Amino acid sequence: MKASAQSELFRKLPSVDDLLTQPAIQSLTTDHTHAFVVDAVRAVLSNLRQEIASGLLDDAGLDLALSGLPGAVESQLRQSMKYSLRSVINATGVILHTNLGRAPIADAAIDHIRDIAAGYSNLEFDLAAGARGKRDVHVERLFRQLLREAGAQDSETQVSTIVVNNNAAAVLLALNTFADGGEVIVSRGELVEIGGSFRIPDVMAKSGAILREVGTTNRTRISDYENAINDRTRILLRVHRSNFEITGFTEEASSSELASVAQKHGIPLMEDLGSGALIDLHSIGIAEAGVLDSLRAGVDIVTYSGDKLLGGSQAGLISGAVELIARMRQNSLFRALRVDKLTCAALEATLLAYVRQDHDAIPTLRMMRLSKEEIGERAEAIAKGPASAKLKAEIIDGESLLGGGAAPSSVLPTRLLALTSDRFSADELCTRLRNCQPPIIARVEEGRVMLDLRTVFPREDSTIVESLISISE
Numbered sequence: 001m002k003a004s005a006q007s008e009l010f011r012k013l014p015s016v017d018d019l020l021t022q023p024a025i026q027s028l029t030t031d032h033t034h035a036f037v038v039d040a041v042r043a044v045l046s047n048l049r050q051e052i053a054s055g056l057l058d059d060a061g062l063d064l065a066l067s068g069l070p071g072a073v074e075s076q077l078r079q080s081m082k083y084s085l086r087s088v089i090n091a092t093g094v095i096l097h098t099n100l101g102r103a104p105i106a107d108a109a110i111d112h113i114r115d116i117a118a119g120y121s122n123l124e125f126d127l128a129a130g131a132r133g134k135r136d137v138h139v140e141r142l143f144r145q146l147l148r149e150a151g152a153q154d155s156e157t158q159v160s161t162i163v164v165n166n167n168a169a170a171v172l173l174a175l176n177t178f179a180d181g182g183e184v185i186v187s188r189g190e191l192v193e194i195g196g197s198f199r200i201p202d203v204m205a206k207s208g209a210i211l212r213e214v215g216t217t218n219r220t221r222i223s224d225y226e227n228a229i230n231d232r233t234r235i236l237l238r239v240h241r242s243n244f245e246i247t248g249f250t251e252e253a254s255s256s257e258l259a260s261v262a263q264k265h266g267i268p269l270m271e272d273l274g275s276g277a278l279i280d281l282h283s284i285g286i287a288e289a290g291v292l293d294s295l296r297a298g299v300d301i302v303t304y305s306g307d308k309l310l311g312g313s314q315a316g317l318i319s320g321a322v323e324l325i326a327r328m329r330q331n332s333l334f335r336a337l338r339v340d341k342l343t344c345a346a347l348e349a350t351l352l353a354y355v356r357q358d359h360d361a362i363p364t365l366r367m368m369r370l371s372k373e374e375i376g377e378r379a380e381a382i383a384k385g386p387a388s389a390k391l392k393a394e395i396i397d398g399e400s401l402l403g404g405g406a407a408p409s410s411v412l413p414t415r416l417l418a419l420t421s422d423r424f425s426a427d428e429l430c431t432r433l434r435n436c437q438p439p440i441i442a443r444v445e446e447g448r449v450m451l452d453l454r455t456v457f458p459r460e461d462s463t464i465v466e467s468l469i470s471i472s473e
């Protein structure tokens with residue numbers, strides 16, 4: 001289209017103010033705020049401008065669009081009144097997918113949240129004494145049970161736990177409490193960045209602690225730590241290499257070696273475990289040390305996330321020696337980083353499932369324990385569905401990932417539903433899946449769309465069948 005014809009079309013577009021005086025659009029302001037309607041009008045006009053600019057509209061097309069403007073504004077308004085935060089089907093096979101909200105929580109946790117959030121509770125009220133209480137007593141008692149075997153019976157070595165907003169906050173609180181103005185010794189191989197811009201050196205700086213790097217990227221010996229200890233040293237820190245591995249010519253000090261050096265010098269040993277598991281995962285083929293392993297090795301303070309391997313809601317947990325935890329509680333940062341009642345409720349219900357050893361009640365643990373055969377059978381059933389007429393479906397071996405910074409090399413064998421179509425590329429199929437209701441998130445590998453049902457709830461299988469029919473049409 002010629003530039004002059006195009007500018008003719010642009011001239012036909014009404015102004016925002018013109019539109020707002022039209023009765024059909026005016027009436028929309030009875031149900032929505034004025035600002036919301038103005039935004040919708042702007043969005044619709046800007047769409048039209050784009051369509052003109054890209055030559056999609058001729059004169060007749062524009063007239064048609066202009067006559068439908070009130071309707072377009074109304075549907076734009078309806079669109080913006082929908083929730084932006086929505087549930088999706090995770091068919092990526094990544095169990096703790098940070099972009100997809102990490103751990104789905106247990107049914108009991110949802111029930112407990114609903115109950116506690118809908119009314120008043122004894123969040124900080126000691127019912128027996130009729131006096132003010134502490135909000136973390138509700139989960140602390142359960143953590144004490146779950147981590148009990150780590151500490152001896154005498155109170156000095158008992159383990160206690162406090163809860164903050166997330167693990168980043170846990171690390172910040174611990175470092176600030178013990179090392180503000182002092183030095184923290186960390187191996188150069190552990191100065192990590194976790195997704196979402198959590199960088200150990202940055203958090204360290206915010207806490208007021210001074211980073212004292214030791215060793216090299218690939219090798220740090222126990223003597224490196226010991227040589228760096230001086231009278232400004234406040235903490236020996238070890239950080240889990242959550243999303244990468246160092247292989248080849250490597251060496252690192254074990255936690256128990258570090259614990260004995262720390263003890264000898266009277267300095268606490270802290271470990272940022274990231275994905276702290278509360279049960280031994282080796283039996284399901286996951287080589288990931290848990291919270292108990294760290295405590296048993298003599299780590300004084302362990303920090304970990306509530307929504308990673310633990311399988312609860314977002315939280316940061318700090319478990320360790322009673323007197324150290326008590327000092328963190330005194331820090332005014334603790335108040336700033338505290339959790340709300342919804343988190344307390346979710347955690348309490350999740351921990352109770354651990355105490356009952358009802359691991360299948362925790363969705364992420366259930367997903368981890370699914371066998372490749374079970375997953376394969378569900379994939380077969382979906383592949384035999386009506387969509388198979390239009391899509392080519394094959395079941396192949398593959399690997400699911402733990403994600404969330406747990407054992408980067410720990411993979412679980414799975415069966416994948418591999419899809420191809422004569423009409424659409426794999427990327428197009430993936431986009432079409434994302435546009436389904438609810439959106440289905442899959443991955444593309446070697447020109448095929450891969451669905452891993454490990455992370456799909458069985459109740460969602462039928463939705464996948466229906467969505468596959470609709471996207472193949």
Ligand SMILES: *Cc1c(COP(=O)(O)O)cnc(C)c1O
Nearest residue numbers: 166167168240242274275305405
């Ligand atoms: C995930 C992770 C964090 C950040 O935890 P959040 O709960 O997301 O704040 C910090 N350190 C390590 C080692 C991690 O794996």
